[in-house]
Amino acid sequence: MRVAVLGVGLIGGSIGLAVRARLEGAVVTGYDPDLELLERAVELGAVDSTAGSVEGAVAEAELVFCAAPVAALPVVAREALEAAGEEAAVTDVGSVKAETVEALGDDPRFIGGHPVAGAETAGVEHARADLFDGARWYLTPTARTGGLLYDRVQRAVSEMGARPQAIDAGDHDQLMALISHLPHVLADLLVAQASQGLGDGERLPEVGPSFRDATRVAGANPAIWADIFAANSEAVADQVEAAAERLGEVAALLRAGDREGIAAWHLRASEQRRALLEADLAGGPLHELRVAVPNRPGIVAEIALELGRAGVNIEDMGLYPAADMRSGAVSLYVAGDEEAERAADLVRKLGHDVTTVER
Amino acid sequence: MRVAVLGVGLIGGSIGLAVRARLEGAVVTGYDPDLELLERAVELGAVDSTAGSVEGAVAEAELVFCAAPVAALPVVAREALEAAGEEAAVTDVGSVKAETVEALGDDPRFIGGHPVAGAETAGVEHARADLFDGARWYLTPTARTGGLLYDRVQRAVSEMGARPQAIDAGDHDQLMALISHLPHVLADLLVAQASQGLGDGERLPEVGPSFRDATRVAGANPAIWADIFAANSEAVADQVEAAAERLGEVAALLRAGDREGIAAWHLRASEQRRALLEADLAGGPLHELRVAVPNRPGIVAEIALELGRAGVNIEDMGLYPAADMRSGAVSLYVAGDEEAERAADLVRKLGHDVTTVER
Numbered sequence: 001m002r003v004a005v006l007g008v009g010l011i012g013g014s015i016g017l018a019v020r021a022r023l024e025g026a027v028v029t030g031y032d033p034d035l036e037l038l039e040r041a042v043e044l045g046a047v048d049s050t051a052g053s054v055e056g057a058v059a060e061a062e063l064v065f066c067a068a069p070v071a072a073l074p075v076v077a078r079e080a081l082e083a084a085g086e087e088a089a090v091t092d093v094g095s096v097k098a099e100t101v102e103a104l105g106d107d108p109r110f111i112g113g114h115p116v117a118g119a120e121t122a123g124v125e126h127a128r129a130d131l132f133d134g135a136r137w138y139l140t141p142t143a144r145t146g147g148l149l150y151d152r153v154q155r156a157v158s159e160m161g162a163r164p165q166a167i168d169a170g171d172h173d174q175l176m177a178l179i180s181h182l183p184h185v186l187a188d189l190l191v192a193q194a195s196q197g198l199g200d201g202e203r204l205p206e207v208g209p210s211f212r213d214a215t216r217v218a219g220a221n222p223a224i225w226a227d228i229f230a231a232n233s234e235a236v237a238d239q240v241e242a243a244a245e246r247l248g249e250v251a252a253l254l255r256a257g258d259r260e261g262i263a264a265w266h267l268r269a270s271e272q273r274r275a276l277l278e279a280d281l282a283g284g285p286l287h288e289l290r291v292a293v294p295n296r297p298g299i300v301a302e303i304a305l306e307l308g309r310a311g312v313n314i315e316d317m318g319l320y321p322a323a324d325m326r327s328g329a330v331s332l333y334v335a336g337d338e339e340a341e342r343a344a345d346l347v348r349k350l351g352h353d354v355t356t357v358e359r
Numbered sequence: 360m361r362v363a364v365l366g367v368g369l370i371g372g373s374i375g376l377a378v379r380a381r382l383e384g385a386v387v388t389g390y391d392p393d394l395e396l397l398e399r400a401v402e403l404g405a406v407d408s409t410a411g412s413v414e415g416a417v418a419e420a421e422l423v424f425c426a427a428p429v430a431a432l433p434v435v436a437r438e439a440l441e442a443a444g445e446e447a448a449v450t451d452v453g454s455v456k457a458e459t460v461e462a463l464g465d466d467p468r469f470i471g472g473h474p475v476a477g478a479e480t481a482g483v484e485h486a487r488a489d490l491f492d493g494a495r496w497y498l499t500p501t502a503r504t505g506g507l508l509y510d511r512v513q514r515a516v517s518e519m520g521a522r523p524q525a526i527d528a529g530d531h532d533q534l535m536a537l538i539s540h541l542p543h544v545l546a547d548l549l550v551a552q553a554s555q556g557l558g559d560g561e562r563l564p565e566v567g568p569s570f571r572d573a574t575r576v577a578g579a580n581p582a583i584w585a586d587i588f589a590a591n592s593e594a595v596a597d598q599v600e601a602a603a604e605r606l607g608e609v610a611a612l613l614r615a616g617d618r619e620g621i622a623a624w625h626l627r628a629s630e631q632r633r634a635l636l637e638a639d640l641a642g643g644p645l646h647e648l649r650v651a652v653p654n655r656p657g658i659v660a661e662i663a664l665e666l667g668r669a670g671v672n673i674e675d676m677g678l679y680p681a682a683d684m685r686s687g688a689v690s691l692y693v694a695g696d697e698e699a700e701r702a703a704d705l706v707r708k709l710g711h712d713v714t715t716v717e718r
Contacts, residue, residue: 116564126714128651136564178556179563183573186545188628189605193598195631197537204538204635205475205495212636212675213575214542219629220569221716226622229613233621237613239552240606246548247603254588254596262592263585269547270578272554276563277571292487298667300676305664308657316571317659317676355485357580 001026003156004061006054006076008032008041011093011115012067013127016046018160021129031057040124055083058090063156065113066092070227074103081107089149095176096231097140101169105142111153112140112169115162130161137162140169170235177235184225185240187218213318286315287340289332290355291347300330303347307332312343360385362515363420365413365435367391367400370452370474371426372486375405377519380488390416399483414442417449422515424472425451429586433462440466448508454535455590456499460528464501470512471499471528474521489520496521499528529594536594543584544599546577572677643695645674648703649714650689659689662706666691671702 003019005012008030016028030047031054032038041047051057058064058080068076073094080090081104091113094100104110117135137157141150150166157164167175190211194204204211229236253261274285293299300317307314316333332347334340344354362378364371367389375387389406390413391397400406410416417423417439427435432453439449440463450472453459463469476494496516500509509525516523526534549570553563563570588595612620633644652658659676666673675692691706693699703713 126712128712174556175564179553179570182552183549183569184625185606185609186549187569187573188625189602189609190542190545191628191632191635192624193541193602193605194538194635197533197598198635202635205534210542210546210576210579211538213572214546215632216572216677217569218632219625219627222622222626222629225625226618229621229625230616230618233613233616237610239556240610240613243548243552244603244606244610246552247544247599247606250544250548251596251599251603254592254599257589257592259585259589262588263581265551266543266547266578266584266588267581268578269550270581273550273574273577276550276553276557276561292485298664300673301660301664301667305657305660308660314659318575353485353487 001063001156002061003028004051004057004064004080005030005047005067006032006057006064006080007067007069008037008046008124008127009067010123010126010131011117012065013041013044013046013124014117014129014131015065015067015093015160016041017044017127017129018132019156020045020048022159022161023156029057029061037124041127044124044127046124046127054079058084058088060085061088063152064088064090066090068092070094070096070224070231074100077104077110081110084109087149089146089152091139091153094231095180096173096228097138097169098173098235099231101140101142105169106144108144108146109149111145111150113153113157114138114140114172115157117162132157133161135162137164138172139164139166140172141166142169173232173235174238177232177239181228181232181236182239182243184217184220185229185236186243187215187220190215191218284336284339285358287334287337288357289334289340289344289347290357291330291332292353293330302350303330303332303352306346306350307343310342310346312339312346360422360515361420362387363410363416363423363439364389364406364426365391365416365423365439366426366428367396367405367483367486368426369482369485369490370476371424372400372403372405372483373476373488373490374424374426374452374519375400376403376486376488377491378515379404379407381518381520382515388416388420396483400486403483403486405483405486413438417443417447419444420447422511423447423449425449427451429453429455429583429590433459436463436469440469443468446508448505448511450498450512453590454539455532455587456497456528457532457594458590460499460501464528465503467503467505468508470504470509472512472516473497473499473531474516476521491516491519491521494521496523497531498523498525499531500525501528532591532594533597536591536598540587540591540595541598541602543576543579544588544595545602546574546579549574550577643698644717646693646696646699647716648691648693648699648706649716650691650706651712652689661709662689662691662711665705665709666702669701669705671698671705 003026005016019026028047029049029051030041031051038050064080066077073092077092090109091111097112101112115137117132154164314332315335318331334343344356347354364375378385387406388408388410389400390410397409423439425436432451436451449468450470456471460471474496476491513523673691674694677690693702703715706713
């Protein structure tokens, strides 16, 4: 199969590597307006050959991956469709879909795609053949999409290690707005409100890890996120307005002194979070082991090593330095009741104090 | 000095231990309605002796710490003031202050307090003499507070290792509403909205760590948080309504297709967060090192150990298992440009791919 990859950054480069490693007999032609990047892609083995234009890359291709930045995707995909043959399948990798699909959806050869993988900032030097292993790869066919072409994309993605799933482009964007874009907006909001509330340039008083955790993605990758917000503005606005309405309801409960209502709302959140994240927890319910430790190099290693030796898998970890930077806490998240108890015992034997909470 | 501690859980027990270890000549009398707990406190050395009632505990005390749960604090503090001598200072440890201070503020012997330390769920068995080392300890004197008594509390807290800071009770509650209670409300909101949007009982599709990070405290410690929300309901409602208003503004920017406005808002958030959290970053700007790793026991240890050996301090860490649970990513947060570069090199030498992003 002849495959074209338009744009050879992290995602395009990884597509090239995965196709070459896993699709028998596939040959990859790469194109990128950045010639240095293209050269790197050749050196890394991400493409077999290069082309000097979109047309040159897709002329003979049966399968075309458009892997440009979100804002450029509709244009690149349009160019690819114009130059590609009647029997070519053209797909993209944008994390927002409706706009592109609407622009190109009347062409039966276009199938929108979104691999949920990769740190979006990284360059081709981080491309890996196994980047998509086990990753969800959304595909957004329309009523006009050619069945054979869809099957070709779906099969290729699957052979590259990903788990393809068909979804309506609009549904996809609402889903992303809900579970990815809204959390980013709320993180931004929290820092904006805290910054204004405290006075510009003020430092945050020490109040435990909730603020840090909640705002970790605040202002993340500005170039990429401005594009994502812009491309998915209506769906994000829907979710943002729904959130504002919910906040209004919470404020009303608080003003009314409805302690039971607030307590019920808060309690439900812990059950809902558990249900939502269950997929992460193959081993059983998640426990947080909070370990008080001196804040010095090596301490995390000591604990992690001990658990590793005993075969305990740490699902997640957070470090919370105390204000004096000499002491702190390590939170270890371990799945399964027995596993958590065993882990707590091991850490206690190292001489640390451990508090366990079910999450 | 004769000190009384009313309530000997994690905080009360740690106060007893810290007072006995660090206040020369201090003698601690403990009281708790839970006799088993009181006995444990004696065994752990958190108190010198016990009393059978609040009256018995405070009769001779010069300094009284009320360390009951938030909801019970006003009552316990009132009892303590009634039984205590004219020259006794009475303080508490509640994380919400205005209500209690208003109820007791006309008594010059009462000084509200809030040590920012301790996992609130834990029991006396986790009490430690060094729990307050370097921790902020808010004190909320009023115009009626006796100067000598305030000085006594402030000195004791300081000798116990904490960093006392005077603040108006109302300001304190607004501050906590902003930087601690609002993040909890937003975490609850996110899971509620996602849960409803996806359909009850649905699992979250895989979309990277933003949702996990943003909702880590959703539904945290329901019993304690219902009390906190109730005790600080007006201030939290203020912040929640302000957040709703901000969200309305963001939605308007999105609906208007104001890409520049959105981009500027998002970009500002990263600068604001850096300024807010600067105190955490003694070593320079924070870098995230994203490391692609197989998801198996021991891998975190291997990396942490290598960095520990080289004297690199890990400020924070997050583990992000991929959907297949066989691979994943580890995010290491390291302060300082050079330190981050050194850390990245070390991890690369272990054979892992590393992407570095400044946070």
